[in-house]
Amino acid sequence: MKNRVLTGDRPTGPMHLGHYVGSLENRVKLQREYDCFFIIADYQFLTDHLKETERTEYYINQVLLDWLSVGLSPEKSTFFIQSMIPEIAELTMYFSMLVTVARLQRNPTVKEEFKSTGLRAMSYGFLGYPVSQAADILIVRPNMVPVGDDNLPHVEQTREIARAFNGTFGEVFPVPEAIIGRVARLPGLDGRKMGTSTGNAIFLNDAPEEVKQKVNMAVTDPGRIRNTDKGHPDICNVYKYHLAFNKAEASNIERSCRHGRIGCVACKEKITQRVNAFLEPIREKRAFFEARPSIIREAIKEGNVRARKESRETINLVRKAMNFDYENLLKGEKIAA
Ligand code: SF4
Incomplete structure (x- = not known):
């Protein structure tokens, strides 16, 4: 069996060069060798975009166009949408019992991301999103998780949850390894972290001008x-961009x-x-896929079906390990105390 990889993106807008060097480029290579699952984490969009849900479908389509344009292939990999796999929500519930509130409050990425949202108070969903992310990852039981360096604390949290579950109920989950892209972090043009809404990013769909x-x-x-x-x-x-895109x-x-x-x-x-020479073939591919929405439709429909099948298998193992399969009750057999 091939090793399995899971990674993905929140659908918060178009993807940028930071996403490319930190993760997308790596994914294109990984899909040649591994069984890759790519998730669009739409629940996690809600953590800081709760009042923009009318944009979710548009953003999901943009992420899919970005993926296809850089060379991710639904023929080699599985594309799926988080909220369309109900088993993920179920697994999040079980996992939430294995993590303390104090541990979530210590997560440096949660703190940093909350600060950048400008929100006044942190919701229960925001604090708990590393648990939801652990469920996104572990639902397909992967061995590897390619991420940007800022997401390492989340992978560590996922590894802790996998170990905690296995230690409590028996071995169900592999403890996945994080893989970092070739450039750990490409800064925004102003030197701050590159962000979708911070005005300091070059997007994969930007025109040459x-x-x-x-x-x-x-x-x-x-x-x-x-x-x-x-x-x-x-x-x-600017020199950091030369290192990333003009190495020679x-x-x-x-x-x-x-x-x-x-x-x-x-x-x-x-x-x-x-940068424009690098983006040109990506722009051409994007135009090709934009003109053919049926390719996107089939990619996500088929991906959801495969992800659902794998997720059901995981949930069956989880429920059995947790004695939540209620076998005797459902068979009408006598149930011992
Ligand atoms: S010459 Fe280039 S590397 Fe040097 S400071 Fe100017 S932009 Fe930066």
């Missing part, structure tokens, strides 16, 4: 005033910057060209 405008606004080494000033690429956001020239650029032999305008022009 949009990419140019965004790169022009990027924050570089603030100490450089003239082209001949010696620069510090290590504190420049990156060391040259680093030297030229340090010796004041390249200006920031020319440096930005170079990376704009590289």
